[in-house]
Amino acid sequence: MSELRITVDGEPLTGAAGQTIAGVLLTAGRRSWRRTASGAPRGVFCGIGVCFDCLVTVNGVPDVRACRRRAQDGDVVTTQAR
């Protein structure tokens, strides 16, 4: 299985080809990466693209569901707060 590298808020993370961005984050030990307006932490809830709790910005595109987007080598991911 080939390896891929992404950055999340500037932190380099390594994943496996075929993993979602959420999968790479969870593998790295991250359980939450977004904050709601009230400041509550959010990460994966449904894992199937329904709840939108896992939103991140990928390569400048906001509101990408991390549980649905396969990580691509070189992706630049930034976390969102809202």
Ligand code: FES
């Ligand atoms: S975890 Fe529910 S949409 Fe991603």
